[in-house]
Amino acid sequence: MDTLKEQIIKQLTEFYSGDPWVTENFEDKVATLNTEKALRRVPAFNHNIAEIVAHMAAWRNFVAKKLQGDITFNITDNTEGDWPNADSWEKTLNNFRQSQAVLIRSLNDFSDNKWKNPVPTRSYDFIYLVKGIVQHDYYHYGQIGCLIAAQQNTNPIYIKASNL
Template identity: 30%
Template structure:
């Protein structure tokens, strides 16, 4: 039952009804024609944020699949590709990749049950409930950033 709640949160954050503002699909549609290198005060660009989000979705998928070797060091290039300048084509590809990896994660989770939540994440000292709650929060945090950068 808890896993179904997390799946619903991921689905809503991705493409459903949210109480805090636009879902990710709506924001991605809105930013698709934006400058992928737009940032605020030299912070992370639209493209960098999106690539970062993709990496962490991949992290969750790899860990569910039992991959102990898939590691993202915080503030590494795998976490934040801060020097990357994106072309429009690369940005559109990132949007498609984000949608694909988000849908893949949701589908994988639909094949699991609540027992997953209590299992330790391979190579980590926390469980999947912590990781999955975290990826929901991560999406909500970054959808706000993407929305603000679109406005700027």
């Protein structure tokens, strides 16, 4: 049976560039978008794709720093740290790609006897933290999928009830 570390690394790798059960991987679906699509604003959505990807990278970096033992680094909800500037799609995408490498390396280096230790500045342990980042990735990935569909006007919410 895989260890927790192996399970999380496998899930993060499948999400990023593998064959996830839910849909295409991040590299195939999101990293192939052009700047115009990544930065486009869609009515009724609070953030564009680039902003969501920047947000995802910020929290992945938070997890990596905590795994590395950084007790002072913190992110507060609804701040610039939580939602960093995403004016450049290329920079945002590169930051996300770097977050993948750093997160995997940090997981590999994390000591297995620390999983149940509390995360500094938080009220939960490292098990909750690493499981949470996988959930966080997929939650926002779903939002990105909705934004892509809305941009293509193929989202089912645009179908008139009379056509059902």
